[in-house]
Amino acid sequence: MNTRLDFRKLAKASRKVKITDTLTSLKIAVMGNHALQFFSSALRNQLLLLGINPEIYEVGYNQIDIELIDADSKIYKFKPDVVIFFESTFSIQNGFYKLDSDLKRMNFAKATIDKIEQRIKYFDGKTFLPKIIYYSYELVDDNVFGNYFANVQSSFYYQLFQFNAKLLQLTEKFHNLYIFEINKYLKQVKDTRNWTNVVVSDIHFSLDQFAYLAFHNAKMLSTFSGQFKKxxxxxxxxxxxxxxxxxxxxxxxxxxxxxxxxxxxxxxxxxxxxxxxxxxxxxxxxxxxxxxxxxxxxxxxxxxxxxxxxxxxxxxxxxxxxxxxxxxxxxxxxxxxxxxxxxxxxxxxxxxxxxxxxxxxxxxxxxxxxxxxxxxNLFDTVSYSKNDQNRTLQYQQEALRMKAIPSLTNMNEYLESLKMVGEIEAFQEHDVARIAQLTQRSNQFNLRTIRYDTDDILRIMKSSDFLTFSIKLKDKFGDYGLISVIILEKNGQNKYKIDTWIMSCRVLKKGVEFFALNYILKTLKEIGATTLDGEYLATKKNVPVKNLLQDLGFSKKENGYSELSVVKFKNIRNFIQQNK
Amino acid sequence: MILDELTNIFRDVFEDDDIHIENTSTSDDFDEWDSLNHIYLVVEIEKHFKIKFSSREILQWNNVGDMVKSIENLIVK
Known part of the structure; x- marks a missing residue:
């Protein structure tokens, strides 16, 4: 982990990474209005060093809107997980100068934002919803008004500031939108650009600057795939x-x-x-x-x-x-x-x-x-919820629980002594942020490791094809909060399959999975379902649930799935009392 | 001497540790020597020798020998 690898050293280091199946795959579309080949190559190399093997589709230079408007474009067939919009201030500058009245210039930031909204909306209603990373504009003044720019709303620098502020606000509207604030990462590299390359080749940053931007951008992407510090x-x-x-x-x-x-x-x-x-x-x-x-x-x-x-x-x-x-x-x-x-x-x-x-x-x-x-920038994140603030207390309680274990002779006795109370219910609106976060953060007890954002969760809640369950747990030492998420998807007549089964690692080995399954099977019985299918998708980290389905009584089928008969199911013993 | 140092840079840029260059080498001799890698080469040469070519002189090179001459001129100054 070295923020300071220059472009060439980065290329050399990444050549040593062996491309294997254990690397995480990630499809990225890169779009811009300046030459981005060196950026894409640095981004690929930084990601390789982080254990991610990306497939990068670089949309033709200055083709952003044409590519997005045409429903048959490659980008929609490519189905990127992430779309990066990286536009350069130099490239929009001439467009600004062509505006022939102060009024139009004063409206520049707003008009540009409207265009960006449109770009994001092109992904509505597609079969995939990519995360979108939009680069803010580099704050670089033409000094036409010098330091008086702030007093002149129609000045270029004023409009750049306006644009960046409005861009941040757009995240309230689009939950799949993330901003890469480029100005944080400029000036920290000795030579931000090479003017020969800017003027002759439309390469607006130096190769080493691209490498540095790519480092931080790659960290953001690895956070999307669940790599972050806790x-x-x-x-x-x-x-x-x-x-x-x-x-x-x-x-x-x-x-x-x-x-x-x-x-x-x-x-x-x-x-x-x-x-x-x-x-x-x-x-x-x-x-x-x-x-x-x-x-x-x-x-x-x-x-x-x-x-x-x-x-x-x-x-x-x-x-x-x-x-x-x-x-x-x-x-x-x-x-x-x-x-x-x-x-x-x-x-x-x-x-x-x-x-x-x-x-x-x-x-x-x-x-x-x-x-x-x-x-x-060690603590990059893609979520924030109220639950985060209580975490210190929760782990202090956990330390107390650990100390309590040795005095008891067997596990059942220990679990019983915890006096656990569980609350299981369909997803509630106020829990959506926490639910999305669990899908992002959980690696160990995660049957299929599908990451969802809040929009995805809201969509699932509204769809009649899904049954959702969230579980909150308390014991005599304290409140764990919302610690498990299960999503079932309708899979034909009277059948369901497990789309997602996640549990926070803080409650492993407490029997929450038994408690959950008992309730789920009761629900399925009530609505007349006959079978529940499940599937384990292996990752480097989810070994703890490798045999979960078998342990719960699912029997293996030939296609990689296991199934459980709703009719034959018998409740599994556990020590969690159901609330309400 | 300069040619040896250049060789190292060429090898990194073309990602090929076996290539050899001579004063007479041109972009026709290497598949990897496209316009992007040319930019990459110039950037790395400037960085390595701590020099700055003028934007015009870059356009006038015909082969590696011309590059070496430019480098020599800038180092002497």
Whole structure:
């Protein structure tokens, strides 16, 4: 993971990636009004490094509207998962200059937005609904009005600002629309463009700039396919504060106004914001637990408090072992974890023992921590729901549950002692964001790994071809919230098949699948259905559900499907009480 | 010397570690030497030698030897 690979090094690195079936496939259409061949090639290479093998269809230069209007165009046969619209400010500039009145120029941003709405709407009613990534316009002024541009609504730079603001607002209208804000990623590359290539060949950015844009764009795409970070594991001494709490004692650690404490404060404030967004914070420190907790409890200038930390591990064990313990409690993939430590030896050890985990090479000087980490854009996401904000509490409860296990002799006794209550119902409007998010985030307990966005879920809810179920779970330690989603699709006369069966990994092995199946079969019986078909689609991560259907009593058929007879089904024992 | 360094760049750009270039080589000698790869070559040559060709001189090259001459001129300055 290197944001700084230039175009040529990137090409070399990607040549080493073996193209195999284990890579995720992704169909991307790229459209623009400037020469994008180098961009597409850099995007392909960045994706390969992220384990995605893309098929890229580059729509002819400046052919956007012709391609979209014609229903027989290749783009509709290609059925892209993602369409990237990457337009250049230089290319629209001449069109702006041709507008012959101030009034028309003042309307430029709005007229352009209307055109874009139209472009997005061309995908309505097709058999596929791609995610759309629209590049904002590069903010580059012609300086015709100089710094007075803001006072002149008909100036080019004014209209660019207007356009970008309106573009962001369009996401409220189209849930499949995502914005790639190009200005965030310019100026961070030494030579943004080569003017010979701009003028002679219509290549508006340097190759290295394309590589950098492609890096961030590829990260966005990998987030679409479910690769994202959920947890950040923190070292303490010289990472969260300056100094060593065991030696320096609480008054002498650098945080807040002491020494370069502001550098650590800045980092902590940012971590707190991530935590509020739903990123889990865990501590992994070589310390006595009591001493390590002191600053969190007593230091007035600490931003992070104990209640912000989901799991606190301070002991003298090897850090890789402690991280494995944290992983076990959280039950998320190592590849969704980030480990922050100022000590290069610890970083190397963790990298070697757990290669999937992301370990940023923190700069030596703590004042560089914050901006270095921000630039890595490690926490890109494609969803945000209220549930995210409660996550810290949920994992603290999980840590308590883990501690409760050893005192009980068998699993059934343990499950019974949890006093679980489940609520199962058809999808409700207020749960749609969370349901879509579960389809995006879940990798392990996911029978077919189909990702849906909120629009898809709304469409499924409204269709009479589907039966939907969502499950919420509580136990004596706390509320898990909405943790399982099942979608059944009508599959002929009196038959249904499982389109989606997902469960949050936080409730694995609690019998939620039994609870769910009992209810589903009761529902199917009531509407007179006779069989339920199911199918397991293997991915790298969903091994836990490989035998789910067989374990639930489905019998294998020849076509890869398994089936369950509704009539013969007998309820499966579990320890979840049904609410209402 | 310059030719050796150029060879490395050509190999990366054409994604072929076995190619050899000489002063007399032209774009006709390599299938990979299309207009896009030509741009890629120029960019990487400028970056490697820390030089900047003028937009006109790029159009006047007929073979690798001309490129070498341009590079020599810019390095000497």
């Amino acid at each position: 947890c950040i594991i923190l070292d303490l001494d010289n990472t969260l504060w300056g100094g060593i709490i065991g030696d320096d004692e609480i008054d002498n650690i650098e945080i807040g106004n002491l020494g370069i404490g502001k550098a650590f404060t800045r980092l902590q404030i940012w971590l707190k914001e991530l935590q509020k967004r739903g990123i889990i914070l865990a501590v992994c420190s070589k310390n006595e637990e009591k001493i390590a907790k002191l600053p969190f409890e007593k230091h007035p200038e600490m931003v992070l408090k104990l209640e912000d930390i989901s799991i606190f591990v301070a002991n003298w064990n090897n850090k890789a072992d402690n991280i494995r313990y944290i992983q076990k409690v959280l039950n998320i993939g190592f590849d969704s974890m980030v480990f922050l430590d100022d000590n290069p030896i610890e970083r190397d050890l963790v990298r070697q023992e757990i290669p999937e985990i992301t370990v940023p090479e923190l700069p030596k000087d703590p004042v560089d921590y914050y901006h270095f980490l921000v630039e890595l």
